[in-house]
Amino acid sequence: MRDLRLTTAFRDATAAALLAALLALPMLGFQLTGTAQGLTLDTRFPWVGYAALTVFCGRLALSLAGQILAPLFKAKLSLPFLLAAPPGRLRNIAGWTMVVLAIGLPLTPFTDRNLLDKATLLLIYVMLGWGLNIVVGLAGLLDLGYVAFYAVGAYSYALLSQNFGLSFWLCLPFAGALAASFGILLGFPVLRLRGDYLAIVTLGFGEIVRVILLNWQDVTNGPVGISGIQRPSFFGLPFLASQPGHTTFHEFFGIPFSTEHRIYFLYYLILALALTTNIFTHRIRRLPIGRAWEALREDETACRSLGIDPTKTKLSAFALGAMFAGFAGSFFATRQGFISPESFTFIESAIILAIVVLGGMGSQIGIVLAAILLVGLPEWFRELQQYRMLAFGGAMVLIMLWRPRGLLANREPTLRLPPLAAENPGERPK
Amino acid sequence: MDYFLQQLINGLTLGAIYGLIAIGYTMVYGIIGMINFAHGDIYMLGAFISMIGFLLMGVLGITFLPLALLLVLLIAMVFTALYGWTVERLAYRPLRGSVKLAPLISAIGMSIVLQNFAQVAQGARVKPLPPIIKGSIQLSSANADYPVTLSYLQIVIMLVTIALMLGFSWLITRTSLGRSQRATEQDMTMAALLGIDVDRVVSTTFVIGAALAAVAGLMVTLYYGVIDFYIGFVAGMKAFTAAVLGGIGSLPGAMLGGLLIGLIEAFWSAYFSIEYKDVAAFSILILVLLFRPTGLLGKPEVEKV
Known part of the structure; x- marks a missing residue:
């Protein structure tokens, strides 16, 4: 010793x-x-x-x-092996395990209503993290007002269903499209801005949307919010004990009525939405537009000189990222049945951004881990109330100090150069 | 006209306070290129410490106003500066030279910590303080309903701000500390090679920024008479907007941006709607950035390839 x-x-x-x-x-x-x-x-x-x-x-x-x-x-003994940047194969296995676990979660005996509710909330943040990842992780644009699009999605579903009686499934594309157009609206003025100027403009945009929701009494009902939002139905079959003139979910399938059906349905719904986001991101990285985002993140000047249009590239990143926030917002509205501007404050944007950065900027599995750490764990300590937020902030600082590049820092390259041909060594650059 | 004059006075007072906070943002950004998100909360702590200071003066029986003000100012500046120093040391210094977003997230975390620390330590209720500096000068009473008044407190706020600005400019342009600060701002590595203790320069920057924020906190305590743990977020955001509007990294820009944001807010609330004053401030920021992407007084970035 x-x-x-x-x-x-x-x-x-x-x-x-x-x-x-x-x-x-x-x-x-x-x-x-x-x-x-x-x-x-x-x-x-x-x-x-x-x-x-x-x-x-x-x-x-x-x-x-x-x-x-x-x-x-x-001696590098203390590094947990999973966090030591697993190679692509291991990461794939981990990803699939997580998907299987998530699908199987409601079927396990120890799962109750409470756990599923928390898992649903966690999945909302995972989806938001994956959505923001398109803007921050792939395109490298710092967005501090992401929650604005989430709010647009939530309010568009709530208003469309209340005023026109449209169903959740009809509203979903509307909400996504509206959020995406807000993304483009934000994108235009910030095209010329870089780095930290972008940060304040996006932050300001988020605040503008919140202030408007708060004060446009006629439409948004102001600080009181909108309540009694239509709950989701199973493709037209409502989750109710009985509804005159309508077949309900349990009647259609001939099973006894239970209030838990809706909870299960909501869980699988958000899981499907989140996985869609994930698969979409995964695939688009291999398309020209996805490659253009990542190229833009690395070097804007080089991109311009190679003929990539930065306007189109940035706007599409903003729009697509916003679209997924819009979907998540609609889901949030239908799950809660009640929304108010309270739910869309800057702190939400900060949490989502923290999830992306702590996850390791562009790493999809990292985002899940970070969401579990930042959203899942504090949910279990709700009783601590104000001390909970104190610990939350402290944890954010500590994780950042511990792993400044995020939990899973090594980004999987989208494209590998083929190994240099060994048979013609003459072609090798000297 | 009278109404306009009154709003001008109110706007300038508010702008002076924003400007003082904005300097903290712009200085830190100039030197280490990070947005210090916790700066608004440092200002909030400054307001709390000032309020505690005033009550302490009452307990100690110091009733001579100028002396009490000076003592409270000193107490607030010293303790708030200590908080600023500690935040930098704990949350930012270990991340210097790391990826760009790491200090930003750390700063957001620190801001949450400070806000909730104040809430846990002092309670969530709004804290009221009776007015300490009373009285005002009547500038014009052409319209009996709306006399234009300039309160002694507003005069004090403007005088203190001007004095601090002068002292601060002297510090930056004339002293060796200011010289090393400007050198570090231009090129941190080169400054370190030439024997400047970069760590110390950064620490002093945080100390100065926090001390100025403490003065702003003291003024707000006197001006509005109510504070709570949440004031840091709103004021911090406005001041940050001011710093960007003026051109982040530029010290005169921060002051100019602060005054502009204060004036915009005062006039918008007076002539249009008080609810949308924040929207106005941000919209004007976006408009300015459309035409001058680096702010009003910011130097255009020269990009070398």
Whole structure:
């Protein structure tokens, strides 16, 4: 056993504890309490001590663990083998396993309503992640307002079904098309912008859409939102105990009525939608347009000089990415039965972007893993309430520090050059 | 005309506050090329610390107003700067030189952390503070219903902003710290080779940005009299818009952008609709970027192949 540098560790820990105490002094040491007479100041200095003590122990444990584990890290023993960028084959197997697991999930005995509800929510985020991946991961355009398209999809389904009585399946293409046209609408002004200018314009766009939804009372019903949205039917067969003049789902199939049918149906519906997104992305990467996106991401100038039209390429990425958000939005509206601008705030955009980046920019399986980490896990800790969001933000920072390139960083190349012909070595560039 | 003048005064006051926050965005962007999403929340912490400072002055019995203001200003600047320094050290420095989106996500995470930290530590309720600087000057009373007033508080806000701007420009253009900062901004690697401690320069940038945000937080506490843990997001977004409007990376641009956003908001709320003032600010940003893709005072990017 090597000797541990205890003094250094102690010095670091003391410095960190002092800093923590200073930081905690105003925010934790004092508390603003509202009373009938106005604001009063209470003190709770013990909290400062607790904060300092926690940081001291944490920092000490971290540096000691670092010193003990450092040799192990050097031997690369601690890297979980799945995360160590599996080759394409392994990734394929993992992907198919996930699909089989997802399809089989509702059939397992331990699955209940609650679990399926959470899995459905998770799949919405996976689908949104895959959709945004087209814009951010493939085309390399930073979009901080993706939730706007999600909102457009949700509101178009809600309004179409309420005002014209259209069914979910009829509205779905409408919602997708409308969201896609919003994507093009956003795409036009930002064509000339790069990187961070794009970020603020997309962020602003998301806010504009939200503010309009909030204030256009006549159409969107403002902050109250739209309730009583038509629930989905099984291709025309409603999930109801009985409906006069209509055959319901359980009557048609001759099975006893259960409220769980709808939950199962919704789960498989979003699974199908998400998988469609995935397959679409997977296939389009092999088409000229998909290759143009990835080329544009790598080098715009080179693309232009090779005759790729950046306008068309960028707009199509925005439109297609937005379309999938529109689909997901429609699904969200029909699942909840109620929507309001509350559900489409910037934080949602941030979560979706975080899923894409943490997943490893362009990696489809990585997005699933990141969605499970960022959306699935916190769902289980709902009771913690405000501490949950604190931990959520902290986890976002920690994962980024741990793997700055995302969970599955190595991007599978879309095209490999054929191995150089061994029989004519003369053709090899010197 | 009177109404217009009044809105001009209100808009300039608001713009001064946005400008101070925008400087933090633009400086950080200029040096390490990242959007510091947590900056709005640093400003929110500044507002909270100022409010705690004012109540503390009351408890300690310091009633001489200028002294109390100065002390609170100092307290807010020091502690907020400490928060800014810590955020950079914990969440951004390890990611420097990594892929471009990594610090952005880390910053969004940090923003969520700070917001919820304030909520957990101080409660979710809105915190009201009675007005501290009272009184105003009546500029014109041609119309008895709408007298044009310039409150002492607005004068203080503008004076403090101008003083800070002057001091800050002096810091950037005349001192050795400013010189190393400008050098780092131009070329980080070369600056490091020439013996500039780049880490320290970046740290100071965050400290200065946070201190200016603290001043903005103090002013907002005085001006509106109510704060909550969520103010950082909205103000941060406006200030970021201001920084981009002025040309991100340009310090005069940040101030100009701040004033413009403040004026747009004031006039739009006054003449059109208060609900859509954010839409107006963003629409004008998009319009400006259509014609000047690098903002009003931003240098056009020269791309070398």
